[in-house]
Amino acid sequence: ETGVTQTPRHLVMGMTNKKSLKCEQHLGHNAMYWYKQSAKKPLELMFVYSLEERVENNSVPSRFSPECPNSSHLFLHLHTLQPEDSALYLCASSQLWAGQEKLFFGSGTQLSVL
Amino acid sequence: SQQGEEDPQALSIQEGENATMNCSYKTSINNLQWYRQNSGRGLVHLILIRSNEREKHSGRLRVTLDTSKKSSSLLITASRAADTASYFCATALNRDDKIIFGKGTRLHILP
Numbered sequence: 001e002t003g004v005t006q007t008p009r010h011l012v013m014g015m016t017n018k019k020s021l022k023c024e025q026h027l028g029h030n031a032m033y034w035y036k037q038s039a040k041k042p043l044e045l046m047f048v049y050s051l052e053e054r055v056e057n058n059s060v061p062s063r064f065s066p067e068c069p070n071s072s073h074l075f076l077h078l079h080t081l082q083p084e085d086s087a088l089y090l091c092a093s094s095q096l097w098a099g100q101e102k103l104f105f106g107s108g109t110q111l112s113v114l
Numbered sequence: 115s116q117q118g119e120e121d122p123q124a125l126s127i128q129e130g131e132n133a134t135m136n137c138s139y140k141t142s143i144n145n146l147q148w149y150r151q152n153s154g155r156g157l158v159h160l161i162l163i164r165s166n167e168r169e170k171h172s173g174r175l176r177v178t179l180d181t182s183k184k185s186s187s188l189l190i191t192a193s194r195a196a197d198t199a200s201y202f203c204a205t206a207l208n209r210d211d212k213i214i215f216g217k218g219t220r221l222h223i224l225p
Binding site for chain 1: 149154156157162206213
C-alpha cells in the first residue's frame, strides 16, 4: 500500500450523470494531484493542490471540478462527461519543501463514459 | 516542453537478462525520476536522480543521468517475471515544481 486510497476502483457513467472520485492520503503530505492516463498518451497533470489551495489547473474542461476540503482529501467531481474522458484517473500526493519530491500514487479509478 | 520521452516504447527480454530503458528530455531540469506501473494500477516511485548526480543505484536498479545530452537510462539487472510493467521517466524543472511524465516503456519479461 502506498498510503493513498482512491475510490471507486471502477466507474461506468452515462454522459448525463454526475459522479465524484475520492482520494485520501494517510501520509501527512501537503500537496495532492489529479492525473489523467489515457491509452497511448503520457500522464496528463490536471490539478495540483498545495496546502489546500489550487495552484495548477492545466486547461482542464469545466466538466471536471476538483475539491480539496483538507490536506488529506481530494475529490474530482464529474458532470456531463464525454466518451473521450474515459481513462484511468490517478491521485497522488507529495511533501513539498522537504527535499522529497517523489509522488505517491493511488491505484486509480478506471472511468468509462458511455 | 520538458516532457521526457522513453525509448524503446516496448521491450521484451528473457528472464535473467538485463533491461535498459532510455529517457530524453528537452529543457534543463532539477531532477529526473523513474516510476513503475503494473497494468491498470498506480505508479510506484523507483528512484530519483538530481541534476548534479551522474549515477544512482537501488538494488537491481541503476540510473544514469547525462545532462549534456539531456538523457537518462534505467538499467534493471537480472530481470525477473515480476519486473513486467511499464516504466516512466518524469522530470521537474525546478525543485518542488510540477512533475511531467513521458509515455513510458512497456517491459515484458519472458519466462
